[in-house]
Amino acid sequence: MIEVIDLCKSYGPMLAVDEVGFTVRPGAVTAFVGPNGAGKSTVLRIALGLDTADSGSVLIQGRPYRLLDAPSRRVGALLDAGAIHPGQTGRTHLRILARAAALPPERVEQVLAQVGLEAVARDRVRTYSLGMRQRLGIAAALLGDPDVLILDEPTNGMDPEGIGWLENLLRSYAAAGRTVLMSSHHMSELEQVADRVVVIAAGRVVADADLGELVHGPGAPTMRVQTPDTAALRSAVAAAGGRCAAEDTETEEYAESDDADEWWDGAVDADDVAGFVDVHGLDRMELAELFLHARIRVLGLAPVRASLQDVYAELTADLGRHQSSGGELPEPSGSEDDRYAAGMIGRQSSRSSEEVAGR
Numbered sequence: 001m002i003e004v005i006d007l008c009k010s011y012g013p014m015l016a017v018d019e020v021g022f023t024v025r026p027g028a029v030t031a032f033v034g035p036n037g038a039g040k041s042t043v044l045r046i047a048l049g050l051d052t053a054d055s056g057s058v059l060i061q062g063r064p065y066r067l068l069d070a071p072s073r074r075v076g077a078l079l080d081a082g083a084i085h086p087g088q089t090g091r092t093h094l095r096i097l098a099r100a101a102a103l104p105p106e107r108v109e110q111v112l113a114q115v116g117l118e119a120v121a122r123d124r125v126r127t128y129s130l131g132m133r134q135r136l137g138i139a140a141a142l143l144g145d146p147d148v149l150i151l152d153e154p155t156n157g158m159d160p161e162g163i164g165w166l167e168n169l170l171r172s173y174a175a176a177g178r179t180v181l182m183s184s185h186h187m188s189e190l191e192q193v194a195d196r197v198v199v200i201a202a203g204r205v206v207a208d209a210d211l212g213e214l215v216h217g218p219g220a221p222t223m224r225v226q227t228p229d230t231a232a233l234r235s236a237v238a239a240a241g242g243r244c245a246a247e248d249t250e251t252e253e254y255a256e257s258d259d260a261d262e263w264w265d266g267a268v269d270a271d272d273v274a275g276f277v278d279v280h281g282l283d284r285m286e287l288a289e290l291f292l293h294a295r296i297r298v299l300g301l302a303p304v305r306a307s308l309q310d311v312y313a314e315l316t317a318d319l320g321r322h323q324s325s326g327g328e329l330p331e332p333s334g335s336e337d338d339r340y341a342a343g344m345i346g347r348q349s350s351r352s353s354e355e356v357a358g359r
């Protein structure tokens with residue numbers, strides 16, 4: 001379990017993380033999402049002892065990271081796959097990490113097999129694609145067979161096969177009762193794998209809910225009704241204790257959308273005089289009763305399926321990026337050896353970004 005408790009962190013005048021609190025439970029994959037600059041990496045760095053909070057704390061299995069016994073057996077982390085030393089082979093990189101964490105050398109071969117890198121284990125990291133580097137970073141996170149996995153944007157640069165592989169890995173990890181926290185900007189991928197979603201914007205948590213609850217809302221799903229009697233529908237829904245979306249969805253606009261193809265196959269033409277009204281708080285049976293009693297002509301009825309992307313866009317619409325202070329990023333705290341051993345930085349972190357990128 002990971003507990004983030006009333007976390008605050010400023011960089012100069014910039015409040016990067018503002019009383020952030022949420023719990024990441026075992027047995028589930030929790031997605032941690034937010035716009036660029038929302039504060040995700042800051043929370044993850046603090047969780048892993050690479051930065052210090054101004055106030056509040058992050059507990060992993062009940063303790064701050066720095067106070068964990070054998071932290072690499074408790075937490076595996078991937079923060080920056082691009083930071084692995086390009087001159088080393090994949091296997092050497094993992095062997096160094098295993099030795100530093102007092103893990104048996106056979107773990108290296110096991111995780112290489114687990115992430116599908118055995119065939120390139122003897123190649124230098126500079127020859128790896130970004131997707132292969134991500135796999136190597138994930139192998140490093142898995143080395144200690146930890147109960148908690150923290151992955152910052154692990155699917156960046158991965159092809160669809162790699163993403164599918166990672167989704168399976170994370171699902172089986174969670175199914176074994178372990179804790180998985182991953183950040184990503186790819187909502188459609190997260191929708192495939194996440195059980196729970198924490199949304200952060202401008203340093204504050206704006207949603208913390210099960211994926212289903214977030215995309216369907218609590219209670220009955222939103223139903224989209226196509227009817228020529230929109231005014232009558234609205235008053236009948238209000239009388240029955242439901243609620244209608246403020247605007248009717250324009251028939252033509254909706255009929256031309258992808259949703260219409262998928263959900264409204266066989267509905268009347270856009271030319272027909274009918275509007276679409278989204279109804280909240282009444283289920284299909286309640287609506288059927290209402291149509292009958294209020295004598296409302298209905299041409300179509302279907303649940304509205306919001307995507308995580310839709311919900312996310314709505315939640316973060318007004319709360320985009322914090323104003324950047326424009327200052328230099330200070331070095332994270334913790335010795336370089338500690339950070340290398342935790343799989344978070346490359347051994348020669350002073351190398352140029354071009355070298356790190358293998359150019």
Ligand SMILES: Nc1ncnc2c1ncn2[C@@H]1O[C@H](COP(=O)(O)OP(=O)(O)OP(=O)(O)O)[C@@H](O)[C@H]1O
Pocket residue numbers: 011014016034035036037038039040041042043322323324325327328329330
């Ligand atoms: N070391 C630092 N010094 C100054 N400002 C920082 C530092 N680290 C983060 N920030 C600022 O804090 C805010 C939060 O940054 P953070 O990297 O945590 O966001 P993020 O949600 O991970 O963004 P992204 O999705 O782009 O990775 C940003 O405005 C960033 O510029």
